[in-house]
Amino acid sequence: MPEMFGASDVLPEADRATTSICISIINFRTAQMTIECTRSVLDDLESDGIDGHVVLVENGSGDDSEEKLAAWIADEGLSDRVTLVISAVNTGFSGGHNQAIAVCRAAFYLILNSDAVLKRGFCKAMLQAAAKEHQAGLFAPRIDYDAGGQQVSCFRVASPQSELIRGAGTRQVTSLLSRHVVALEMPPRPDQIGWASFACILLRGSMVDKLGPMDEGYFLYFEDTEYCLRAVRSGWKICYVPEAHAIHFRGGSGPVKALAAQKKRMPRYFYASRSRLLYQAHGPVGLWLANFAWIFGRILAHLRVLTGKPIPPSNSCEWRDIWTNISSPLGDRYAPSGTGHSAHYDGFIHSSTATQSDQKVAL
Numbered sequence: 576m577p578e579m580f581g582a583s584d585v586l587p588e589a590d591r592a593t594t595s596i597c598i599s600i601i602n603f604r605t606a607q608m609t610i611e612c613t614r615s616v617l618d619d620l621e622s623d624g625i626d627g628h629v630v631l632v633e634n635g636s637g638d639d640s641e642e643k644l645a646a647w648i649a650d651e652g653l654s655d656r657v658t659l660v661i662s663a664v665n666t667g668f669s670g671g672h673n674q675a676i677a678v679c680r681a682a683f684y685l686i687l688n689s690d691a692v693l694k695r696g697f698c699k700a701m702l703q704a705a706a707k708e709h710q711a712g713l714f715a716p717r718i719d720y721d722a723g724g725q726q727v728s729c730f731r732v733a734s735p736q737s738e739l740i741r742g743a744g745t746r747q748v749t750s751l752l753s754r755h756v757v758a759l760e761m762p763p764r765p766d767q768i769g770w771a772s773f774a775c776i777l778l779r780g781s782m783v784d785k786l787g788p789m790d791e792g793y794f795l796y797f798e799d800t801e802y803c804l805r806a807v808r809s810g811w812k813i814c815y816v817p818e819a820h821a822i823h824f825r826g827g828s829g830p831v832k833a834l835a836a837q838k839k840r841m842p843r844y845f846y847a848s849r850s851r852l853l854y855q856a857h858g859p860v861g862l863w864l865a866n867f868a869w870i871f872g873r874i875l876a877h878l879r880v881l882t883g884k885p886i887p888p889s890n891s892c893e894w895r896d897i898w899t900n901i902s903s904p905l906g907d908r909y910a911p912s913g914t915g916h917s918a919h920y921d922g923f924i925h926s927s928t929a930t931q932s933d934q935k936v937a938l
Contacts, residue, residue, distance in 0.1 A: 594626055595682050596620075596625065596626070596627040596628075596681055596682065596685060597629075597630060597675070597679040598627060598629045598684075598685040598687055599632070599672045599675035599684060600630070600631050600675075600687050600688075600689050601688075601689060602632065603640075604637075604640060606639070606643040609631060612688075612689045612692055613657065616687070616698075617629065619696070619698050619699075623699040625698050625702070627656075627698065630660060630678060631644055632660045632662060632666075632675050633661050658678060667793075669793060669798045670791050681780050682779075682780045683705060683778065684783060685777050686775070686778065687821075688775060692821065692822050693821050694822065696820075697716065698819075700816060701716065703818075708812070708814045711779070711813065713776055713777070713806055713811065713812075713814070714776065714779075715728055715729055715771035715776055715814070716728075716776075716819035716820060717761075717762075717817045717819065717821070720822075720823060721822050726772075727758045727759065729761065729770075729771045730759055731755065731756065731757050731768075731770075732757075733757055733856070733865070734857065735865040735867075735868040736868065737755045739752065740756060742889070744872070744888075745879065745887060762817055770804065770813070771813055775823070776799075779811075786805055793848045794848060794910045797852040801851075801852055838890050838891065841893070843896070846896045847908050850897075851904050854904035855904075859904070863901070866897050866898065869893075
């Protein structure tokens with residue numbers, strides 16, 4: 576049987592695996608997808624002779640995922656290349672990857688969604704870039720959609736100005752504040768990147784040692800933004816590596832993207848994460864300014880009726896929901912019932928880009 580560790584296990588430093596690159600993949604009720612993802616990683620490592628180890632975190636799925644993954648590892652004889660971590664509860668996106676990093680000591684960590692696959696030469700290209708860019712601690716690859724086309728995966732950090740853009744949803748405001756648009760043109764200029772999607776990203780191990788784990792104060796969304804922000808503030812750079820290609824299957828990206836597209840009410844944990852990020856990025860005044868900027872943007876949007884133009888829609892109840900945790904931005908994460916104490920993941924594939932790269936503006 577493959578080696579397995581429970582969520583509560585703390586491994587002594589001497590017992591942690593040591594490798595060039597550790598690939599962390601979270602599974603939540605997507606066993607077959609996780610297997611295909613892991614296959615692509617192992618094939619890529621083998622094709623270029625790279626010393627790597629995969630850690631699969633079975634994140635409290637409550638189905639037969641544990642048995643399927645364990646059987647596959649055993650049948651394929653992969654116990655020396657793949658470690659299966661069994662979490663009794665859903666520990667979330669941050670919590671799941673933190674567990675993987677805790678059991679595998681590596682020079683680099685690849686955070687990878689289970690709904691993604693690597694193209695051949697991916698790890699080689701990423702490690703070559705890391706060898707050249709010594710000041711960079713995070714390496715973002717080119718991510719393509721499975722149906723074709725490149726995914727926006729590099730961004731500026733959200734700000735009061737970007738919230739004004741988001742609230743107004745009009746071309747004129749977006750053009751005036753173009754330097755504050757969150758989603759960047761791909762490929763991005765190196766000096767523009769404030770954060771990159773953790774659907775697929777390489778982290779330098781020495782940076783992880785200094786920064787510590789991802790912030791488990793987020794239930795879901797914006798935790799990748801916070802980690803990048805923390806890294807940049809500590810002097811690390813984010814490097815875009817277009818030579819490394821990954822394919823992201825967005826069919827499993829979760830409900831928030833669909834809710835955003837349909838302008839329905841977003842879950843409360845989304846706004847709790849938003850408040851936390853704006854507070855950590857800009858302080859308490861910045862959080863209040865961001866909310867008022869969004870409201871001012873909505874006023875501008877409604878004034879369009881005076882010129883006979885339609886009002887760009889916002890999500891239902893957003894006027895009220897943006898004030899979630901305004902007085903305690905580091906407070907309640909509003910995790911859905913049934914998750915563990917540190918659960919920050921609702922069982923859907925993670926992508927903070929869900930509401931930040933698909934925004935539309937009215938003419």
